[in-house]
Amino acid sequence: MTEPFTALTSRTVVLPATNIDTDQIIPARFLTTTTRTGLGAHLFADWRYDEAGRPRPDFVLNRPESAGCRILVAGRNFGCGSSREHAPWALLDQGFRAVVSTEIADIFRNNSLKNGLVPVIVDERTSDWLLAHPGAELTLDLAAATLTLPTGVAVRFPVEPFAQHCLLHGIDELGYLLSLGREIEAYERTR
Amino acid sequence: MALLARTLFEKVWQRHEVAAETAATPAVLYIDLHLIHEVTSPQAFTLLRERGLAVRRPDLTLATMDHSTPTRTAQVFGGAPITIESAARQIRELEQNCAQAGVELLGLESEQRGIVHIIGPELGLTQPGKTIVCGDSHTSTHGAVGALAFGIGTTEVGHVLATQCLLQRKPRTLAVEVEGKLREGVSAKDLILAIIGRLGVAGGTGHVIEYRGPTVRALDMDERMTVCNMSIEAGARAGMVAPDDTTYAYLAGRPRAPRGAAWERALDEWRALPTDPGARFDRELRLDASQVEPMITWGTNPGMVVPVTGAIPDHRGDAVYARALSYMGFEAGQPIRDRPVNVVFIGSCTNARLSDLRSAARLLRGRHIARGITMLVVPGSQQVKRQAEAEGLDRVFLEAGAEWRESGCSMCLGMNGDTVARGEYAVSTSNRNFEGRQGAGARTLLASPLTAAASAVRGRITDPRELL
Numbered sequence: 001m002t003e004p005f006t007a008l009t010s011r012t013v014v015l016p017a018t019n020i021d022t023d024q025i026i027p028a029r030f031l032t033t034t035t036r037t038g039l040g041a042h043l044f045a046d047w048r049y050d051e052a053g054r055p056r057p058d059f060v061l062n063r064p065e066s067a068g069c070r071i072l073v074a075g076r077n078f079g080c081g082s083s084r085e086h087a088p089w090a091l092l093d094q095g096f097r098a099v100v101s102t103e104i105a106d107i108f109r110n111n112s113l114k115n116g117l118v119p120v121i122v123d124e125r126t127s128d129w130l131l132a133h134p135g136a137e138l139t140l141d142l143a144a145a146t147l148t149l150p151t152g153v154a155v156r157f158p159v160e161p162f163a164q165h166c167l168l169h170g171i172d173e174l175g176y177l178l179s180l181g182r183e184i185e186a187y188e189r190t191r
Numbered sequence: 192m193a194l195l196a197r198t199l200f201e202k203v204w205q206r207h208e209v210a211a212e213t214a215a216t217p218a219v220l221y222i223d224l225h226l227i228h229e230v231t232s233p234q235a236f237t238l239l240r241e242r243g244l245a246v247r248r249p250d251l252t253l254a255t256m257d258h259s260t261p262t263r264t265a266q267v268f269g270g271a272p273i274t275i276e277s278a279a280r281q282i283r284e285l286e287q288n289c290a291q292a293g294v295e296l297l298g299l300e301s302e303q304r305g306i307v308h309i310i311g312p313e314l315g316l317t318q319p320g321k322t323i324v325c326g327d328s329h330t331s332t333h334g335a336v337g338a339l340a341f342g343i344g345t346t347e348v349g350h351v352l353a354t355q356c357l358l359q360r361k362p363r364t365l366a367v368e369v370e371g372k373l374r375e376g377v378s379a380k381d382l383i384l385a386i387i388g389r390l391g392v393a394g395g396t397g398h399v400i401e402y403r404g405p406t407v408r409a410l411d412m413d414e415r416m417t418v419c420n421m422s423i424e425a426g427a428r429a430g431m432v433a434p435d436d437t438t439y440a441y442l443a444g445r446p447r448a449p450r451g452a453a454w455e456r457a458l459d460e461w462r463a464l465p466t467d468p469g470a471r472f473d474r475e476l477r478l479d480a481s482q483v484e485p486m487i488t489w490g491t492n493p494g495m496v497v498p499v500t501g502a503i504p505d506h507r508g509d510a511v512y513a514r515a516l517s518y519m520g521f522e523a524g525q526p527i528r529d530r531p532v533n534v535v536f537i538g539s540c541t542n543a544r545l546s547d548l549r550s551a552a553r554l555l556r557g558r559h560i561a562r563g564i565t566m567l568v569v570p571g572s573q574q575v576k577r578q579a580e581a582e583g584l585d586r587v588f589l590e591a592g593a594e595w596r597e598s599g600c601s602m603c604l605g606m607n608g609d610t611v612a613r614g615e616y617a618v619s620t621s622n623r624n625f626e627g628r629q630g631a632g633a634r635t636l637l638a639s640p641l642t643a644a645a646s647a648v649r650g651r652i653t654d655p656r657e658l659l
Contacts, residue, residue, distance in 0.1 A: 028604040028605055031606055032230070077396075080392055081625060082327070082604075084230075106396055107328060162215060162358065174238075174353060178353065180354070181354075184209055187209040188355075
């Protein structure tokens with residue numbers, strides 16, 4: 001049983017770069033961990049800290065207005081690259097619960113859904129507006145699959161129905177797979 | 192009822208549906224081979240322990256260690272401690288997890304150890320028609336034999352350990368049709384870089400690619416693996432090549448391939464796998480291989496690629512390009528040729544098989560790398576290492592001034608002690624040129640083993656055809 005996903009209202013943090021890959025989200029040198037906790041400190045490490053490990057004041061996550069923001073808005077094709085689930089773990093540990101882009105890479109999207117980080121794919125126009133309005137307060141309604149802008153416009157986004165159901169009710173997908181034990185056994189007998 | 196013409200992908204997918212997808216639920220897909228490694232499995236084993244679950248099919252699971260393992264002989268075989276303490280812990284944890292779960296582990300000192308995507312085919316475990324997953328995006332490599340193979344996250348690693356199944360929505364299909372003969376000095380790596388240049392880094396998102404056409408049929412297995420390996424760099428989780436006589440000749444006699452009557456039965460099944468005439472793909476891309484030149488990336492994703500004879504593209508005013516240029520320290524319009532190089536890396540699941548090492552050695556034989564260049568040659572597996580040494584390739588590399596290491600992911604992702612220093616330029620035969628991929632601030636140019644070796648000799652980006 002995981003925590004059900006309830007409605008989310010938050011200001012945004014904006015990273016306009018396109019093709020933000022998982023090596024940017026969490027560089028490989030932090031992957032020698034054997035737990036899933038504590039990765040938020042390394043989120044976007046190479047953009048966030050200078051060579052001496054000091055926070056770069058101009059990087060958006062280091063600015064005071066980013067504190068408490070739970071929605072990340074990014075340029076096209078967010079999360080491309082490796083299959084490391086450490087990427088959504090790091091974003092969640094930092095406090096993010098949703099990522100908004102016009103395109104989100106397949107493996108990252110799957111990994112996010114399994115951890116309660118909602119991947120929100122929007123059209124170019126919505127994305128352009130969001131990229132141009134950092135800090136905008138948005139409301140994400142997962143049940144309705146809508147993202148509501150401060151202008152009052154509610155944009156629908158696609159979400160895989162099973163993952164949506166699991167997130168809304170705090171059902172874990174492994175529990176569902178385990179409930180199919182007899183079907184799996186029957187399949188194995190045909191091999 | 193007339194049989195519907197199906198693609199290779201559809202045949203493998205349908206054969207593995209424990210339950211087909213519905214509007215409300217994804218398909219339940221059975222997994223024939225689950226490969227695990229030290230970096231993306233520990234949290235999955237923890238999940239199983241927390242839930243009191245056993246590994247359902249240890250016999251369909253194989254573990255090895257490659258990502259965080261050192262490549263220096265003393266650290267691998269004792270004599271010196273592993274420099275990165277957290278990596279050493281991760282390695283020990285995999286050993287414990289496998290021992291407890293009864294999963295076979297090709298451990299640090301095993302003769303069969305290597306990069307997970309190199310050893311699967313090498314052992315003959317990677318077979319046509321199988322579903323293969325691993326917590327690593329380059330699992331697409333195994334599609335070269337006609338398997339459906341893709342990378343998964345750690346939660347899904349847990350799902351497969353516990354149930355041998357995955358919940359999946361059916362992807363779309365993309366045919367990449369390649370015609371024309373590859374020119375001298377142009378390799379499979381150049382071909383896939385050219386394909387990614389055409390598709391873009393998100394062009395394959397949501398799709399499984401089938402590489403087809405006479406050029407693909409003419410590739411040997413190592414080359415097909417190089418092509419399928421980088422499918423994910425175009426956003427596609429899986430790439431496949433239909434099995435044929437090249438595939439069967441490669442697999443015959445491998446330690447874990449079927450034998451005797453089982454081999455004959457397997458062959459009958461495998462021969463039915465190729466895409467039926469008239470089967471439809473959701474999308475198609477055509478490419479003329481005879482026009483492909485040696486390719487090299489200039490930017491910070493694998494789609495930012497030009498012929499080695501070309502110039503860095505000029506897209507003034509585009510913020511994405513400006514950012515990549517600034518990271519790489521390049522200027523728009525500059526020729527890529529003759530740019531200075533600091534490091535050359537021959538290795539990774541993309542290009543560390545025996546034929547890749549032969550190709551690099553062909554260029555280095557009787558030559559020396561340029562002054563000031565660091566060159567690492569890292570075989571993809573311990574077996575590749577032994578084979579290369581039996582042919583004397585290690586001598587060629589050492590005499591040329593390169594380092595010869597134990598197998599592993601090494602410098603491809605800089606988490607095992609092998610890194611490129613900040614600001615330095617590395618020509619790498621690996622698969623990702625993302626910012627910081629090979630080390631914080633490192634600048635990566637992806638190329639073939641031939642181009643990498645030629646650039647090591649000259650100390651500058653070099654068209655390998657000048658040295659052949």
